[in-house]
Amino acid sequence: MSEFSYEIVIGLEVHVQLKTKTKLFCRCRTEFGNPPNTQTCPVCLGMPGSLPVMNKKAYFLSMRTALALNCGIPKFTKWDRKNYFYPDLPKGYQTSQFDLPMSEEGYLDIKSTKDEFEPRRVRIIRAHLEEDAGKSMHDEAAGKGDSRIDLNRTGTPLLEIVSYPDMRSAAEAKAYMQELRLLLTYLDVSDCNMQEGSLRCDANVNLHITTDDGVIATPIVEIKNMNSFRSVERGIEYEAKRQYDVWQETGKVLGELPKQTRGWDDSAQVTRSQREKEESADYRYFPCPDLVPVIVTDQQIEEVRQEIGELPSALRERLQNEFGLTVYTADVIVNQGLSLVEYYLELAAAAGDNKLAGNWVQGEVLRILNDQEIEIEDFPIDAGRLAELLKLVQAGDLDSSKAKDVFAAMLTSDSSAADVIKELGIEKVDEGALEALCQVLVERNQRIVDDVKSGNEKAVGALIGQAKKENPNVNPGQVRQICLEIINNL
Amino acid sequence: MSLTRQDVEKVALLARLKFNEDGLDKMTDHMVQIIQYVDKLSELDTEDVQPMAHALDIYNALAEDEPRPSLSREDALKNAPKRDEECFRVPAVLGE
Ligand SMILES: [Zn+2]
Numbered sequence: 001m002s003e004f005s006y007e008i009v010i011g012l013e014v015h016v017q018l019k020t021k022t023k024l025f026c027r028c029r030t031e032f033g034n035p036p037n038t039q040t041c042p043v044c045l046g047m048p049g050s051l052p053v054m055n056k057k058a059y060f061l062s063m064r065t066a067l068a069l070n071c072g073i074p075k076f077t078k079w080d081r082k083n084y085f086y087p088d089l090p091k092g093y094q095t096s097q098f099d100l101p102m103s104e105e106g107y108l109d110i111k112s113t114k115d116e117f118e119p120r121r122v123r124i125i126r127a128h129l130e131e132d133a134g135k136s137m138h139d140e141a142a143g144k145g146d147s148r149i150d151l152n153r154t155g156t157p158l159l160e161i162v163s164y165p166d167m168r169s170a171a172e173a174k175a176y177m178q179e180l181r182l183l184l185t186y187l188d189v190s191d192c193n194m195q196e197g198s199l200r201c202d203a204n205v206n207l208h209i210t211t212d213d214g215v216i217a218t219p220i221v222e223i224k225n226m227n228s229f230r231s232v233e234r235g236i237e238y239e240a241k242r243q244y245d246v247w248q249e250t251g252k253v254l255g256e257l258p259k260q261t262r263g264w265d266d267s268a269q270v271t272r273s274q275r276e277k278e279e280s281a282d283y284r285y286f287p288c289p290d291l292v293p294v295i296v297t298d299q300q301i302e303e304v305r306q307e308i309g310e311l312p313s314a315l316r317e318r319l320q321n322e323f324g325l326t327v328y329t330a331d332v333i334v335n336q337g338l339s340l341v342e343y344y345l346e347l348a349a350a351a352g353d354n355k356l357a358g359n360w361v362q363g364e365v366l367r368i369l370n371d372q373e374i375e376i377e378d379f380p381i382d383a384g385r386l387a388e389l390l391k392l393v394q395a396g397d398l399d400s401s402k403a404k405d406v407f408a409a410m411l412t413s414d415s416s417a418a419d420v421i422k423e424l425g426i427e428k429v430d431e432g433a434l435e436a437l438c439q440v441l442v443e444r445n446q447r448i449v450d451d452v453k454s455g456n457e458k459a460v461g462a463l464i465g466q467a468k469k470e471n472p473n474v475n476p477g478q479v480r481q482i483c484l485e486i487i488n489n490l
Numbered sequence: 491m492s493l494t495r496q497d498v499e500k501v502a503l504l505a506r507l508k509f510n511e512d513g514l515d516k517m518t519d520h521m522v523q524i525i526q527y528v529d530k531l532s533e534l535d536t537e538d539v540q541p542m543a544h545a546l547d548i549y550n551a552l553a554e555d556e557p558r559p560s561l562s563r564e565d566a567l568k569n570a571p572k573r574d575e576e577c578f579r580v581p582a583v584l585g586e
Contacts, residue, residue: 020555027558036576040566041558057555078543085506087580100543138582148577151566282504287543295549 006209008240009217010173011165014180015158016190017132017198018061023155024131025052025095025291030157032196036150044155046091052290054079058157059102059294061189062129063304065159066103068187068311069124073301077102078293079129082283087149088134096160098285101128102294108163109313110179113331116171123164132156159189165204170236174229177201178335182312186338194227201226205239206254209247217254218243223271225263235264239271315341323354329362336366339376343383350387353394360390364407381410389417397428399475427473434474438482441466442490452487460484493522 023030026043042050063073080098104126111119134151161180167173181199184190192199203226207218223239226232239262246252262271310318312334319330319341333344340361348357365386369376389406392398398406398421409420421427429437441463442449451459460483467479498518502509509517560566563576572579 022555022557027553027556028560029557035563037563037566037578039560041560045561045566053551053553055555056552059552076543083504087578136580137577145582146572146579147582148574149580150577282500284504289545292546292548292551293543294552 004209004211006207006240006244007168008170008236009165009206009208010167010170010236011204012163012167012173012176013202013204014161014163014177015132015200015202016065016161016184016192018058018157018159019188019190020055020057020061020157022055024055024058024129024157025155026050028155030153032198034152036148036152039152040154044090045151052095052288054291054294055157058129060304062102062127062157062159063296063301064187064308065161065184065189066106066127067301067305068183068308069103069106069108069127069161071103071106071124071127073103073296074100075297076100076293076295079288079291080285081288082285084283086133087147088136088151088154090134090151090154094131094133095288095291096130096285097128101126103127108176108179108183110172110175112171112175113328113335117169117175120166120168120172122166122172122176125162125164127159127161130158130160132158170233170240173203173236174233177229177232179312182335182337186311187308194229197227201232203232203236203239205236205243207240207243207247209244216247218247219252219254219257220259221271222259222261223264224261224274225265227266231264231266234269235271238264238269242271309338319344319358323348323358325355325358329358332362332366333358336369336376340366343376343379346383347387347390350384351390351394353390356390356394357387360386364404368411380412381407385410385416392417392421396475396478398426399477402426402475429471429474434478435482437467437470437474438463438479438486441470442483442486449487449490452484453490457484460487493518493525 017030020030022028023044026041028039028041028044031039043052066073077097078100079095081093082096082098083093085092106124106127107121108124109119109121132153132155134149134154136147136149138147163176167176177199181192184192184199190198194200203223204220205223206220208215209218221239221243223235226235261274263274264271316327316330316334319325319333320327323330325333333340343365344357344361347361348354351357365376365379368374369379386407389398389403389410393400393403405424406417406420406426409415409424410417413420415423445463445466448459448462460480463483464476464479467474468476495514495518498514498521501521502514502517567573567578570578
């Protein structure tokens with residue numbers, strides 16, 4: 001059978017657990033990892049007669065996120081009941097938002113650091129505030145028998161962020177997730193821990209295949225259980241190939257099959273069909289009579305907008321335009337999170353050299369953070385101490401390899417750069433002595449002088465080697481510069 | 491607006507209710523009566539009335555994010571038809 005080209009069409013639904021101390025509708029704690037069923041009350045157990053009350057912080061964290069995603073905030077919003085039976089949902093409905101969500105119509109810009117795709121604006125349909133369900137665990141030990149239910153998580157606030165189907169490759173979907181996660185950490189609204197489930201992603205995927213008779217669309221499949229950035233990418237890639245094969249086999253197109261749900265099996269690296277909940281589409285939403293609507297004023301929205309600090313996209317631009325960093329360096333620093341950006345800004349200001357500071361943060365500092373698996377908060381050299389070292393580098397008192405030695409020594413001591421230099425026996429060579437040394441070397445090496453004179457500047461490298469033998473403390477860059485000056489003036 | 495027997499069957503399934511043939515007939519009669527009763531409302535002229543999202547004229551009932559004690563696990567599990575030391579037990583959940 002002939003091969004046709006196709007485009008993957010992807011929309012993502014992301015669930016973000018908000019960083020509140022308590023649940024959305026009751027004041028039980030939301031901590032992760034506590035013993036089962038120790039964080040419940042009549043409200044989150046769904047006892048008759050109990051009354052939910054909306055968590056103020058959850059609502060305003062949602063608004064902060066929605067504004068950062070360029071969403072509009074309707075003045076009026078309400079909550080609805082989404083009805084279905086599942087053992088981890090004790091009330092028999094999930095309290096969610098149906099027709100009047102708390103935010104709508106925003107966007108998130110993504111671009112590839114590795115040029116995998118063109119920059120793209122992914123539009124956002126809505127972000128709404130809802131509650132999480134509990135956890136069910138199948139008890140293998142007890143045989144086929146039972147599932148065990150832990151309701152600690154029931155009622156935890158979730159912000160569901162729904163994108164338009166604007167992404168066209170698995171790499172774009174992964175980039176969207178990474179950029180969204182970065183934004184959420186800058187906003188400090190979520191822990192964003194995919195392993196612990198505080199950031200979850202479902203993908204709606206289908207293909208637009210260009211056939212001899214025009215473009216056809218394959219039936220849409222929702223992929224669940226993608227618990228890492230890598231599985232988002234692999235799950236979508238796998239699903240695209242699978243849909244293409246199924247289409248070649250059956251010829252079924254969009255509308256000829258109902259929407260299917262498939263789970264990503266990370267160990268087998270495949271998607272598997274999930275049993276549909278009966279009539280899952282029929283949720284019979286209706287307004288929750290127990291919760292009253294929320295009305296916000298322009299002034300409140302403006303106040304929340306003011307709380308939002310500088311976001312990753314703006315910071316990347318500032319580091320490039322105002323600080324003169326390369327696109328790559330700015331990306332690397334910003335993508336590491338706000339704390340590293342703050343470290344960089346402090347370092348650049350104290351050292352008085354934006355580019356040098358950028359190179360050191362992107363190079364040496366990040367290398368140590370990665371090697372030692374630590375965060376910048378635990379990095380042993382604070383910005384002020386590193387700035388002293390950079391000043392010496394900038395003044396030409398230290399060449400880069402010596403500076404790295406000093407840096408390494410500073411990692412394990414509290415000494416200043418100047419003290420470490422003394423301890424290591426590194427001495428700045430007196431300018432007069434250096435010039436005298438260069439003069440001697442030039443006079444001793446007529447052949448190199450001739451080489452340089454005839455246009456081969458690289459030949460001067462041999463003089464640097466000789467200078468280092470004479471005095472290990474000389475700065476190679478300075479030797480090079482002085483020797484070239486002397487030769488050119490001959 | 492009226493209601494068919496099939497409608498009632500579907501709603502019963504969604505609500506996890508089981509009726510025999512007799513019960514289904516009775517339930518259909520009852521529900522048709524209820525719907526007809528509520529239908530009386532559409533006789534009212536609501537031309538100039540704003541639609542409401544909620545029956546109460548109250549807004550913004552928000553609580554501070556301050557933890558309060560939860561139930562003990564014993565109390566939480568007390569009403570469970572089936573349980574173990576830590577968890578509620580339910581018939582196997584498949585498709586996870
Ligand atoms: Zn509770």
